[in-house]
């Protein structure tokens with residue numbers, strides 16, 4: 001699996017796994033993933049090489065990190081592939097991507113959607129666009145605009161066949 005960009009939690013000085021293991025030897029990948037935890041935001045990172053935030057600090061010397069720096073924006077994950085895009089977490093709750101879902105916005109059913117846990121319920125979404133549309137009903141953040149993501153009409157359009 002390719003690495004999801006150099007500015008991911010897997011390279012960040014705030015990740016406990018980076019603090020303890022530096023960069024993982026391939027045979028230590030599972031342990032690295034298991035102990036990945038953001039010590040700035042106090043959240044476990046299940047997918048550190050595909051998770052991001054603007055507090056990223058390259059982890060060459062984690063002992064020099066600023067443990068008191070103010071948080072900047074939301075954590076993001078790689079969204080459904082439409083080109084590489086990043087979608088925000090719901091505070092400390094990570095969206096699950098590429099999973100079966102029934103969309104809470106348009107009711108479309110897909111095997112490759114997004115789900116998020118919210119108020120004790122799992123909500124589903126068909127696309128990054130509909131996930132972000134819902135997310136913006138819960139968060140005020142000008143960094144995200146649902147219209148910047150692929151629409152369901154684009155994503156699910158039927159290939160044109162012979163007439």
Ligand code: SF4
Nearest residue numbers: 009012014038053055
């Ligand atoms: S969530 Fe942000 S601050 Fe925390 S480990 Fe990941 S990139 Fe670093």
Ligand SMILES: [Zn+2]
Nearest residue numbers: 103106126130
């Ligand atoms: Zn939808």
